[in-house]
Amino acid sequence: MPVALWAAPFAAYVMDARTGEVLYEKNADTRLHPASLTKMMTLYIAFQAIESGEASLDTMVTVTAHAAGQAPSRLGLRKGQKIALRYLIRAAAIKSANDAAAAIGDHLSGDEAKFAARMNRTAKALGMKNTTFKNANGLTREGHLSTAHDMSLLGRHLLYDFPQYYNLFSRRTADAGMAHVANTNRRFLDAYDGADGIKTGYTVPAGFNLTASAQRGNKRIIATIFGGTSPAARNSKMAELLDLGFERAPNRVNTQKPEPPMLMASAESEIAGPQVEAAQEAEEGDDEAVKLAAAAAGAATVAARAGAPDQLAEAAGLKRSPRPTARPAAAAAPEPEPVQLAAADPATRPAEKPAAEPASEPVAEAVAELVQVTAPQPETLAMIAPADETVESQGDTDPSGPVFIQTATAQPETLAMGSAAQVPRNDTVILAALTPPAPMPEGKREVVARASSSGGRNWGISLGKYPSQYAAEQVLLKTALMESTALAQGLRKVATRKSGYDALFVGLSRGDADLACARLAARAVDCSVIGP
Known part of the structure; x- marks a missing residue:
């Protein structure tokens, strides 16, 4: 069935990233399929693990059968293969590779169920009250739901809690060990002035989703869209919402960074496990000494990410960079990751000079055709296709699995986005507009045909x-x-x-x-x- 015939409910949320103030919302707390926006949480936990010393960017991950068997979009991992964590992070963030995200989860927690539990603990700590994760990559699973508000909140924490890794989301291409991969969000990044992240998502039940951030002058806006009818329509609507955010946000405010939660490592972790156990005991017990111990553990982990070198960073072999007081202008070229260590196993990547990797990526951005080990995957192709081209594959969802239909009928704004996609647009200019909010009707689960x-x-x-x-x-x-x-x-x-x-x-x-x-x-x- 052509994607245009499916109409997922539309939801949107726009916030001033500096203060967390809501600037616009529509169906923002409606639980919908997040698709690959899920990978933001997987990456957040991976960054936590690196900062705590639970893992490092050069940790060699053994690919499980579960990870290797994920549906497209894929990096092309094989069961038993060993690959550096840095490459899995790049593939999940930039290519939206489902096998890479699953491999990260399996390595950090042992299996999908344990990692999903860890994701949900972290979501709770971040204040994501209407989110339930079932897997690491966002492939459609009953009960795997989130909201536009919660994903915007997660995007804000990625920006402020891990500024040293945030530039990853603005890279147009990257070396993922097995292949050079292209960013699924590169069209929006290239077209919208100030855009520097964050993540796309697409499945048939979800529609085309996007959490994006942009900075212009003193202002930074984060917005999330659920239920776009095509990549072009979604990108156009995101531009409208960000424009609205920049118009409504004050020029000067006191930045109030979100409070980072205690590192939520898995209970099996020898490094961060005691911190989690102490936090759980503090929640469940009344012993004042236990609460003080948990508070001390949390303070230690927060201090670990403040930017000063410490024992955890040294144990992980990380070269830390101080947390910036303000992000550079969005027009500036994205900085490379602060840590560029060579993989421990040379077999996992092509032979190269030690200093070649950081310099190669800007050069690769200028290359029109990139050589990949595996063919371009559907989610990548969907982002390249013209607005009026039918997307025949479900991108990052599993075509062999059950299709779960949203529990609300399509909204006028969603239909308007689909109609707008049929009008030829100037690819170099994205204009702004906003359709006023319409009430979200209650309804039973049903198949919705586009009107x-x-x-x-x-x-x-x-x-x-x-x-x-x-x-x-x-x-x-x-x-x-x-x-x-x-x-x-x-x-x-x-x-x-x-x-x-x-x-x-x-x-x-x-x-x-x-x-x-x-x-x-x-x-x-x-x-x-x-x-x-």
């Missing part, structure tokens, strides 16, 4: 003809923000004519069209009603 873009409403309004699509879209944007109430059900459309580009709102009732034109005329805006 027509007009929703049965055959009237519209015309705002005139313009010399370029860009100019027409700007007028639609300003008008949508000016008369958000009257145009709440309207869909923006630019009609290409031989004589120019018509700026239209379609999908309105006759009454809505008349009302909208009357209100715009009162503002001295030229408007005419168009009928069926």
Whole structure:
């Protein structure tokens, strides 16, 4: 079934990353399928493990049969293969490789169930109240659910808790040991001014998801979208939301970084296990001495990530960099990872000069065609495909597994995104607009077929003809923000004519069209009603 016929519920959340203040939300606490946004948590725990000394970037991971058997998108790992943790992290973050994420989880906790429990403990510590993880990669699993709010919260913690690794999410390509891999989010990173991360996700039940962050001047915005109908529509909507965030966020505020939780290592870990046990005893018991011990353990782990060298960092063989007080401007080139150690097992990677790796990646970004050991996977291809190209594969979901349908009908904003994807766009410019929120109806689990873009409403309004699509879209944007109430059900459309580009709102009732034109005329805006 073509992806366009599936309409996952739409959800969005926009926050000021500096303070955590919400700037916009729609269905932000509705539990939906996160798809590969899940990997943000897997990577967060991997960074915790490295900082605590539980593992290092050069730890050699033995690939389990479970990890090797994951569905695409894949790096192409084989059972019994040994590969450095640094390469698994790159593959999971940049290529969204499901086998790499599963290998990380299996190595850190022993199996999928134990790692999922660790993910859920960490989510609870971060304040992700409506999230339940079942696996490390986000492949569709019943009960594996999260929200736009929770994923934005997780993205903010990645930014502030591990700034030394955050640049990983802005890399367009990277050496993943077995292959050079390309970023599934590179189109948005290239098109939106200031964007520097974070993570894409796609499955049929989820739609096209994205958590993104961008910085312009003193402002940094983080936003999450669930339920996009295509990569192009999702990216366009994300641009609109980030633009809204930059418009609403104050220029100067006192940055309030989130409090990092105690490192949530697995109970089997010899390094961090006592910290977890102490925390659990502090929750369950009343012994004041136990609580003090747990607090001391937590303080020690927080101090371990403050930026100063310590015993844990030395034991892990890490070259730490101080935590910056402010991130560099987004326009600056991303810095390489602070630790660039060679893999312990030369067999896991091509022979190269010791200093070649950091310098090779910027060069690789300029290469049009990258040589990969395995063929490009569906999720990668979906990001490259034109907006009107049908995505025939489910990307990072398992086509052989059951398909779980969302428990709410498609929202007008979701349908509007699908309609907008059919309009040719200038790839170098992403404009901003925002459809006002619509209430999220309750409903039973059902298969949802995508409705027509007009929703049965055959009237519209015309705002005139313009010399370029860009100019027409700007007028639609300003008008949508000016008369958000009257145009709440309207869909923006630019009609290409031989004589120019018509700026239209379609999908309105006759009454809505008349009302909208009357209100715009009162503002001295030229408007005419168009009928069926």
